[in-house]
Amino acid sequence: MSSDISRIYLDNNATTPLDDRVKNSISEALNLWANPSSNNENATKAAEAIAEARNHLARMFNVENDGVVFTSGGTESNNWVIEGAIQTARKLNRNEIPHVITTNIEHPSILEPLKRREEFGEITVTYVSVNPLTGFVTSQSVNDSLTPSTCLITIMLANNETGVLQPVEEICHLIRDKLKEKSPFLHSDVAQAAGKIPIDVKSLGVDAVTVVGHKFYGPRNGALIFSPRGIRIPPMLLGGNQESGWRSGTENTPMIVGLGEAARIYNEGYTNIESVLRQNRDYFEELLVKKNLRNSHVIHFLGSPRLPNTSSVAFLDYPSHGCDLLEKCRTFYASTGAACHKNECSPILKACGIPFAIASKTVRISFGRSTTLAQIDTVVEELEKLCSPLTENDF
Amino acid sequence: MSSDISRIYLDNNATTPLDDRVKNSISEALNLWANPSSNNENATKAAEAIAEARNHLARMFNVENDGVVFTSGGTESNNWVIEGAIQTARKLNRNEIPHVITTNIEHPSILEPLKRREEFGEITVTYVSVNPLTGFVTSQSVNDSLTPSTCLITIMLANNETGVLQPVEEICHLIRDKLKEKSPFLHSDVAQAAGKIPIDVKSLGVDAVTVVGHKFYGPRNGALIFSPRGIRIPPMLLGGNQESGWRSGTENTPMIVGLGEAARIYNEGYTNIESVLRQNRDYFEELLVKKNLRNSHVIHFLGSPRLPNTSSVAFLDYPSHGCDLLEKCRTFYASTGAACHKNECSPILKACGIPFAIASKTVRISFGRSTTLAQIDTVVEELEKLCSPLTENDF
Numbered sequence: 169m170s171s172d173i174s175r176i177y178l179d180n181n182a183t184t185p186l187d188d189r190v191k192n193s194i195s196e197a198l199n200l201w202a203n204p205s206s207n208n209e210n211a212t213k214a215a216e217a218i219a220e221a222r223n224h225l226a227r228m229f230n231v232e233n234d235g236v237v238f239t240s241g242g243t244e245s246n247n248w249v250i251e252g253a254i255q256t257a258r259k260l261n262r263n264e265i266p267h268v269i270t271t272n273i274e275h276p277s278i279l280e281p282l283k284r285r286e287e288f289g290e291i292t293v294t295y296v297s298v299n300p301l302t303g304f305v306t307s308q309s310v311n312d313s314l315t316p317s318t319c320l321i322t323i324m325l326a327n328n329e330t331g332v333l334q335p336v337e338e339i340c341h342l343i344r345d346k347l348k349e350k351s352p353f354l355h356s357d358v359a360q361a362a363g364k365i366p367i368d369v370k371s372l373g374v375d376a377v378t379v380v381g382h383k384f385y386g387p388r389n390g391a392l393i394f395s396p397r398g399i400r401i402p403p404m405l406l407g408g409n410q411e412s413g414w415r416s417g418t419e420n421t422p423m424i425v426g427l428g429e430a431a432r433i434y435n436e437g438y439t440n441i442e443s444v445l446r447q448n449r450d451y452f453e454e455l456l457v458k459k460n461l462r463n464s465h466v467i468h469f470l471g472s473p474r475l476p477n478t479s480s481v482a483f484l485d486y487p488s489h490g491c492d493l494l495e496k497c498r499t500f501y502a503s504t505g506a507a508c509h510k511n512e513c514s515p516i517l518k519a520c521g522i523p524f525a526i527a528s529k530t531v532r533i534s535f536g537r538s539t540t541l542a543q544i545d546t547v548v549e550e551l552e553k554l555c556s557p558l559t560e561n562d563f
Numbered sequence: 564m565s566s567d568i569s570r571i572y573l574d575n576n577a578t579t580p581l582d583d584r585v586k587n588s589i590s591e592a593l594n595l596w597a598n599p600s601s602n603n604e605n606a607t608k609a610a611e612a613i614a615e616a617r618n619h620l621a622r623m624f625n626v627e628n629d630g631v632v633f634t635s636g637g638t639e640s641n642n643w644v645i646e647g648a649i650q651t652a653r654k655l656n657r658n659e660i661p662h663v664i665t666t667n668i669e670h671p672s673i674l675e676p677l678k679r680r681e682e683f684g685e686i687t688v689t690y691v692s693v694n695p696l697t698g699f700v701t702s703q704s705v706n707d708s709l710t711p712s713t714c715l716i717t718i719m720l721a722n723n724e725t726g727v728l729q730p731v732e733e734i735c736h737l738i739r740d741k742l743k744e745k746s747p748f749l750h751s752d753v754a755q756a757a758g759k760i761p762i763d764v765k766s767l768g769v770d771a772v773t774v775v776g777h778k779f780y781g782p783r784n785g786a787l788i789f790s791p792r793g794i795r796i797p798p799m800l801l802g803g804n805q806e807s808g809w810r811s812g813t814e815n816t817p818m819i820v821g822l823g824e825a826a827r828i829y830n831e832g833y834t835n836i837e838s839v840l841r842q843n844r845d846y847f848e849e850l851l852v853k854k855n856l857r858n859s860h861v862i863h864f865l866g867s868p869r870l871p872n873t874s875s876v877a878f879l880d881y882p883s884h885g886c887d888l889l890e891k892c893r894t895f896y897a898s899t900g901a902a903c904h905k906n907e908c909s910p911i912l913k914a915c916g917i918p919f920a921i922a923s924k925t926v927r928i929s930f931g932r933s934t935t936l937a938q939i940d941t942v943v944e945e946l947e948k949l950c951s952p953l954t955e956n957d958f
Contacts, residue, residue, distance in 0.1 A: 175603070183598040183813065194817075195590045201777075203578040207889075208570070208896045240635030240784075243802040243812035259683070277802030277811060284801060288654070380813075382596075388815035389635075406679060407638040407672030416672060417638035418578065420783035422589075423818070494602075501603045 176500035176543045180383075181328050181360060181478060181534035187385035190429045194387060197425035204419050205410070214421045221428020225391055228431040229377065230368040235394040237414040238424050242359045242380035244404075245392040246277040248415075249322060249376060252401025253353040254291055257319035267317040268293045271305050271334065272519040273327050275357055292317070300521025303332035303469035307339045311346070318352045325377075326361040329505045329516040329532055331478025332469045333361070340373030353401060359383050359390075363434050364475050365442060375399045381423075385537065386430025389423040441537055446476035448535040448544060453479055455548045464555060466526060468517070480517070482530040483555045489513075489528045499550045500543075502533050571895035571938045575778075576723050576755060576873060576929035582780035585824045589782060592820035599814050600805070609816045616823020620786055623826040624772065625763040630789040632809040633819050637754045637775035638672040639799075640787040643810075644717060644771060645676045647796025648748045649686055652714035662712040663688045666700050666729065667914040668722050670752055687712075695916025698727035698864035702734045706741070713747045720772075721756035724900045724911045724927050726873025727864045728756070735768030748796060754778050754785075758829050759870050760837060770794045776818075780932065781825025784818040836932055841871035843930040843939060848874055850943045859950060861921060863912070875912070877925040878950045884908075884923045894945045895938075897928050 177185070186194075200217055202210035218238075225236040239245045250268070257266035268282060272295040285291045294313040296305045310321065321343065326333050336356045344351050358367050358377045363384020369377055375397065380390040392415075394400055400414070407416030434441065456465055464485035486493050490504040505514030513527035522530070533547075572580070581589075595612055597605035613633075620631040634640045645663070652661035663677060667690040680686045689708040691700045705716065716738065721728050731751045739746050753762050753772045758779020764772055770792065775785040787810075789795055795809070802811030829836065851860055859880040881888050885899040900909030905923075912922035928942075 177603075179598075179601060179603070182601050183596065185596045186593055191593045194593060198581055198586045198589060201578065201580045203574075203777075206574060206577050206896075206898065208572075208574070240639065240815070241812045243800050244635065244639075246802070247800045275802065276804070277800075280801035280811070382598075382813060388813055388818070405638050405642050405672075406675035407641070407670065409671070416675070417636045418777060418783055420635070420818070423783070423815070501601075503601065 175498075176539070176547060178500050178502045178533045178535060178539070178547065180536040181331075181532065182503055183382045184385045184536060186387065186426070187430060187433055189433060190386055190426045193429040194422045194426040197422040200421045200425070204421065205408070214419070217425050217428075218419055218421060221424045221431070224428040224431035224435060225379070225393065227435050228362070228367070229379070229393050230370050231393055232396045234412060235369075235396060237392045237394065237411050238419070238427070239390050239392055239415055240420075241382075241388060241390040242275070242357065242378050243277040245378035245380075245390050246275065246322075246357055247281050248392060248404040249353070249355045249378070249401060250278070250281045250285070250320065251404050253320035253355075254285065255402055256353070257317070261317075264317050265289070266291045266319040267315045269296060269310055269313045269318055269321045269323075269352075270294070271296050271298060271323055273298055273330075273516050274322070274324055275328065275359065278322055278324070278357060296323075298332075298334075298520055302472045303327070303330050303520050304334045304472060305339075307335055307342045310339050311342055314343070314347075320353045320355065322355040322357065324360070325356050325358040325367065325372075326364075326475045326478075327516065328360045329514055330468050330480045330520060331360075331475035331534075332520075333365075333473040333475065336374065337372050344373060353399065361475060363430070363441070364445060364477055366438055369393060369395050376401075381427040381430055384430055384434060387423050387426040389420060389427055391427070442476050444537060445535055448539045448541070449477055449479055451541055452533065452535070452544045452548065455544065456481065456551075459548060459552045468520070468522060468530065477535040479533040479535075480530055481533060482522075482526045483551065484526070484529060486529055486555045490531045493529070493554060494531060496554055497550055500547045502531050504531055570893075571934070571942060573895050573897045573928045573930060573934065573942065575931040576726075576927065577898055578777045579780045579931060581782065581821070582825060582828055584828060585781055585821045588824040589817045589821040592817040595816045595820070599816065600803070609814070612820050612823075613814055613816060616819045616826070619823040619826035619830060620774070620788065622830050623757070623762075624774070624788050625765050626788055627791045629807060630764075630791060632787045632789065632806050633814070633822070634785050634787055634810055635815075636777075636783060636785040637670070637752065637773050640773040640775075640785055641670065641672040641717075641752055642676050643787060643799040644748070644750045644773070644796060645673070645680070645715065646799050648715035648750075649680065650797055651748070652712070656712075659712050660684070661686045661714040662710045664691060664705055664708045664713055664716045664718075664747075665689070666691050666693060666718055668693055668725075668911050669717070669719055670723065670754065673717055673719070673752060691718075693727075693729075693915050697867045698722070698725050698915050699729045699867060700734075702730055702737045705734050706737055709738075709742075715748045715750065717750040717752065719755070720751050720753040720762065720767075721759075721870045721873075722911065723755045724873075724909060725863050725875045725915060726755075726870035726929075727915075728760075728868040728870065731769065732767050739768060748794065756870060758825070758836070759840060759872055761833055764788060764790050771796075776822040776825055779825055779829060782818050782821040784815060784822055786822070837871050839932060840930055843934045843936070844872055844874055846936055847928065847930070847939045847943065850939065851876065851946075854943060854947045863915070863917060863925065872930040874928040874930075875925055876928060877917075877921045878946065879921070879924060881924055881950045885926045888924070888949060889926060891949055892945055895942045897926050899926055
């Protein structure tokens with residue numbers, strides 16, 4: 169690991185830097201230290217700042233203000249959805265084991281809570297496989313997985329490693345058309361998509377989405393955002409009835425204000441944000457083709473709808489695995505989806521049907537809002553050097 | 564509600580201001596935006612800052628570093644303990660309904676999750692009553708409540724309204740002596756005591772304590788702190804295996820750093836902190852006696868071991884209820900434990916056996932580290948005016 173902090177940062181799907189305006193908003197909101205439930209002037213100011221943040225989030229996802237429930241992050245939101253949907257199902261029918269449909273490429277904060285409950289015999293789960301040709305699940309395969317006990321369908325909007333968009337809207341409409349008011353709770357983890365592409369919760373057709381601040385230049389908290397259609401799961405954290413009873417716990421005012429500011433910034437410039445990300449990603453992918461890397465690399469799911477900022481690229485001429493390649497890189501940071509062992513590759517890529525030999529040489533490049541074309545030139549130049557077949561330079 | 568933000572703040576049990584050093588540490592840590600699990604320099608710095616914070620917390624509560632698990636706050640910690648202890652019990656014996664022992668004066672983040680599970684028939688609960696003469700439960704009454712199905716005993720160390728300390732250490736030793744390795748999980752919510760009196764998790768004899776930053780000049784996050792004895796409950800939030808698997812979710816570096824700084828500040832000056840709090844509280848209570856309020860006020864549980872900063876005082880000569888009194892005060896902020904209705908009083912005071920006529924006239928004064936004796940003079944002067952029997956000034 170280099171000690172050069174000025175490297176080009178191309179791991180924005182892991183976390184983004186804080187926008188300076190977000191940073192300032194948090195620092196200022198540290199002065200709003202009063203308990204928002206108290207009866208004093210600072211408390212009122214804190215409550216107002218939270219209300220404003222809620223408004224920005226509601227606008228970002230096209231929901232009502234009361235649909236926004238602030239949480240400590242995506243992991244809490246996802247665990248809550250699973251716990252809540254199962255609890256509701258149990259209450260409705262105590263004798264039936266609830267069934268959940270998800271995909272085999274979800275974030276661990278979806279897969280792990282499901283697996284634990286499955287192991288304990290509390291639920292059954294169908295992990296719908298993505299089509300290895302496209303990287304996304306089909307609405308038909310989700311539909312085919314429905315059972316009378318299905319209480320939850322949770323499908324991410326964009327995969328964090330491949331960037332491939334899943335047909336959440338199509339799935340929701342298919343399920344709702346078929347099951348009407350008997351539809352299971354429909355959830356989408358939009359952590360990786362939010363702040364990169366517009367997300368309209370109403371037209372998506374979901375009951376709730378998971379949102380995470382630090383994936384779009386905001387802080388490390390998040391939200392569970394409910395559709396105005398009004399179907400909810402019971403709260404997971406009980407206590408002082410904050411967030412209108414949906415999530416107890418004294419409000420973390422500075423974090424909430426920061427998340428609101430990140431949403432405000434996105435609302436203000438979303439068209440430009442998306443086009444900058446896409447421009448960078450496309451420039452990078454075109455450059456790979458133009459350079460000597462032609463025929464020696466594979467961009468996964470190039471033909472599928474993808475996030476505008478993510479390239480999942482296998483460098484086939486590189487003699488070792490992706491982690492090894494990244495360790496050699498000196499100009500930029502990126503990541504692979506797996507621990508750095510020769511015999512391992514990303515479980516997500518494996519689940520996408522990518523053969524081990526290719527998956528193990530794959531690197532995820534995730535561009536940010538401030539990535540420049542000149543930086544991409546530098547990065548591709550280094551990749552070109554490292555991935556070229558042996559030349560005299562190697563001797 | 565006045566708009567005078569310079570009022571004397573005597574509601575430190577609701578929340579404390581952020582210590583300026585905590586505020587600065589958070590603002591600086593906003594620069595440590597990298598994902599601590601990533602492999603780059605900023606990530607290493609973030610991980611190191613988190614490790615340092617963990618060390619301060621471990622020192623504050625006399626546990627090993629790996630006993631400190633950062634959470635989003637006390638509500639999460641308390642909900643986790645309940646969920647985890649019940650889950651463990653169910654795993655051990657599927658046919659038995661788990662039993663929990665707690666008190667009738669716990670925080671809502673203990674009482675509400677218990678009540679929900681009780682309503683659903685998932686558990687049975689014994690709410691041990693505090694002795695109305697002392698304001699605390701006896702170890703005997705806890706002992707008498709034990710059943711073979713008891714999986715959790717959760718008893719707060721200090722009550723947030725009365726400030727009365729509960730005999731947690733005595734209870735733990737009694738239970739452990741009796742049940743040995745078959746003891747249920749022993750938990751104490753020390754949210755209100757931490758940062759006011761020293762807490763030694765080892766000698767307290769508990770398996771875990773709930774800690775909340777914003778009660779001791781830290782931020783709105785918290786921790787669940789496990790004893791080195793090594794008995795743990797399973798994690799509640801699953802996903803990316805952060806916090807050594809005990810609490811998943813990308814670490815909220817700035818909040819964790821701030822909590823660590825609050826612990827460091829306490830560790831540095833805890834003797835002085837406690838004596839300042841006690842001096843203020845004692846001065847206030849003596850002044851009430853010296854002034855015209857003699858015989859017209861009651862300090863609840865004056866003879867019991869109490870937090871050094873909390874006075875729960877009923878102003879008997881005041882013609883209306885406590886909320887009304889506080890609304891008339893212009894020099895300071897304090898609180899009552901209940902909504903401002905004539906027919907309601909704090910459920911905690913009610914549970915402590917305080918008659919309605921007295922409980923409804925009760926105000927909680929909670930002093931802070933920077934309260935001055937001169938401020939207390941001002942406060943008592945105003946209280947004296949408002950609570951004196953009618954004089955010519957009222958005509």
